[in-house]
Amino acid sequence: MQLPSTVKLVEVGPRDGLQNEKEPVPAAVKIELVRRLQDAGLREIEVTSFVSPKWVPQMADAAEVMAGIERRPGVRYSVLTPNLRGFEAAWAAGAGEIVVFGAASEAFSQRNINCSIAESIERFAPVAEAARAHGIHVRGAISCAVGCPYEGEIAPERVALVARLMKEIGVQHVGVADTIGVGTPRKIQRALEAALRHYALDDVSGHYHDTYGQALANTLASLQLGVWQFDTSVAGLGGCPYARGATGNVATEDVVFMLQGLGIETGIDLDRLVDAGAYISGFLQRAPHSRAATALLARR
Numbered sequence: 001m002q003l004p005s006t007v008k009l010v011e012v013g014p015r016d017g018l019q020n021e022k023e024p025v026p027a028a029v030k031i032e033l034v035r036r037l038q039d040a041g042l043r044e045i046e047v048t049s050f051v052s053p054k055w056v057p058q059m060a061d062a063a064e065v066m067a068g069i070e071r072r073p074g075v076r077y078s079v080l081t082p083n084l085r086g087f088e089a090a091w092a093a094g095a096g097e098i099v100v101f102g103a104a105s106e107a108f109s110q111r112n113i114n115c116s117i118a119e120s121i122e123r124f125a126p127v128a129e130a131a132r133a134h135g136i137h138v139r140g141a142i143s144c145a146v147g148c149p150y151e152g153e154i155a156p157e158r159v160a161l162v163a164r165l166m167k168e169i170g171v172q173h174v175g176v177a178d179t180i181g182v183g184t185p186r187k188i189q190r191a192l193e194a195a196l197r198h199y200a201l202d203d204v205s206g207h208y209h210d211t212y213g214q215a216l217a218n219t220l221a222s223l224q225l226g227v228w229q230f231d232t233s234v235a236g237l238g239g240c241p242y243a244r245g246a247t248g249n250v251a252t253e254d255v256v257f258m259l260q261g262l263g264i265e266t267g268i269d270l271d272r273l274v275d276a277g278a279y280i281s282g283f284l285q286r287a288p289h290s291r292a293a294t295a296l297l298a299r300r
C-alpha cells in the first residue's frame with residue numbers, strides 16, 4: 001500500500017506533555033523547550049492552554065509562555081481554548097491556531113470541561129467564529145475516540161457525530177484522540193474513518209497516547225489510510241489530568257525514527273530532537289519515554 005510521502009507532526013509536548021506534571025515547570029523552561037523544538041525543525045508547536053488555572057494549574061503561565069517564545073517564520077504556534085475567554089487571551093497572545101477540545105464520551109466531556117457534548121459545541125461555536133474572523137485556524141480535538149476512562153469502549157458513530165457537529169460550527173480540522181491509549185490499529189482506523197465521513201483527508205489528524213504501547217502501530221495504521229498529520233510529544237511527555245493512568249503521547253523521536261525508516265519526509269533533525277527531549281527529561285529528572293531516544297542517547 002502506498003503511504004503518504006510527507007508527514008506533518010504537531011509537537012504537543014509543551015502543552016499536553018507538561019499539563020500533567022506534579023511539580024510546576026517554570027515558564028522559562030517551557031520557553032527553552034519550544035526554542036529547542038524549533039531548532040530540531042518542528043514547524044507546528046502546541047505551546048500551552050488558555051484554560052482555567054483552577055482546573056489545570058500547570059498552564060496558568062500561558063500568557064507568559066506565549067510572550068516569551070522566540071517566534072520564527074514558518075512556525076505555527078497553537079493553544080487550547082475551551083471558551084471565548086480563552087480565545088480572547090489566545091488572540092492577544094498571538095496564537096496562529098486554536099484548538100477547541102471536545103469528546104466522543106459524555107462522561108469525559110463533563111469531567112474535562114464541565115459540560116455535555118451538546119453544550120461544548122454551543123460553547124465552541126462562537127470561538128470558532130471569532131477565530132475564523134481573525135484569520136486564526138481552528139482545530140478540534142475529539143477525545144476518547146476509541147475508549148473512555150469512565151464509559152469504556154466508544155463506538156465510531158460517536159466520533160462521526162462529534163465530527164459532524166464540529167464541521168457544522170466551522171471547525172476546520174479534527175484530531176482523533178486516543179486519550180487513554182487503548183486503541184489498536186483497526187479500532188483507530190474505524191475512528192478515523194468516522195471522522196473522514198465529515199472531513200477531508202487533509203483535515204484529519206491522529207493523536208495517540210502510548211499507554212498500552214500501541215501508538216506507533218496506530219500511527220502506521222493511520223498512514224495506511226492516507227492520514228498524514230499527527231500530534232506527538234517529545235520524550236513521550238504527558239497525560240491528561242482528567243484521564244487517570246493515561247500516559248504520554250507517542251514520542252516524537254519514535255515517530256520520526258519510524259518515518260525515516262519508511263522514507264517519509266518530516267523535515268525534523270532527529271539528533272536535535274533527541275537533544276530537546278534530553279533537555280526536558282533532565283529538568284524533570286527522568287529518562288525520556290522514547291525507545292528511539294534512549295537508544296540514540298546510549299550510542300553517544
Ligand SMILES: CC(C)(COP(=O)([O-])OP(=O)([O-])OC[C@H]1O[C@@H](n2cnc3c(N)ncnc32)[C@H](O)[C@@H]1OP(=O)([O-])[O-])[C@@H](O)C(=O)NCCC(=O)NCCSC(=O)C[C@@](C)(O)CC(=O)[O-]
Nearest residue numbers: 050051052055082085086101112113114141143177179240
Ligand atoms: C472549560 C472550563 C473553563 C469550564 O470550567 P467551569 O468551572 O465550568 O467554568 P466557569 O466559567 O464557571 O469558570 C470557572 C473559573 O475559571 C475561570 N475561567 C473560565 N474560563 C477561563 C479561561 N479560558 N481562562 C482562564 N480562566 C478561565 C472563570 O473565570 C472562573 O474563575 P473564578 O470566577 O472561579 O475565579 C474548565 O473546565 C477548564 O478550564 N477545563 C480545562 C481542562 C483541560 O485543560 N484539560 C486538559 C486538556 S484536554 C486534553 O488534554 C485532551 C487532548 C486535547 O490532549 C486530546 C486527548 O488526548 O484526548
